[in-house]
Amino acid sequence: MKTIDEYMSLPYRMEIIPDTKEGGYVVRFPELPGCLTCAETVEEAIKNAEECKKEWLTAALEDGIKIPEPVSDEEYSGQFKLRIPKSLHRALAEHSKEEGISMNQYCLYLLSKNDAAHRGSL
Secondary structure (H helix, E strand, O other): OOOHHHHHOOOOOOEEEEOOOOOOEEEEOOOOOOOEEEEOOHHHHHHHHHHHHHHHHHHHHHHOOOOOOOOOHHHOOOOOOOOOOHHHHHHHHHHHHHHOOOHHHHHHHHHHHHHHHHHHOO
8 A cells, every 4th residue: 555645746637726706726637536625726726626636535534435546548549449420420521621620630629629618617
């Protein structure tokens, strides 16, 4: 079992999200469920996040809760195969041609735009 210092040194992903309703920022560690905090400035949010992460990890160790390891980007190739209806394939090809970009670039744009909208609704 790792020590608190070993867990603190691991590269857990930190997300800083502007709080559009209350103001300030919310910070969370997606790999550590329920580990989140908030602050008025980004600097305060980062400081609070490190304290919050340490408290979360300490409590998990004390309670014998399994602590997930950080997920590395190296585990992902950046490629995946997707089967789609022919009509959608045609529409995507036509729209990308209208934009003057490759279909891969157009699909990346659409996925990024939708993912950003989804994240904003969380």
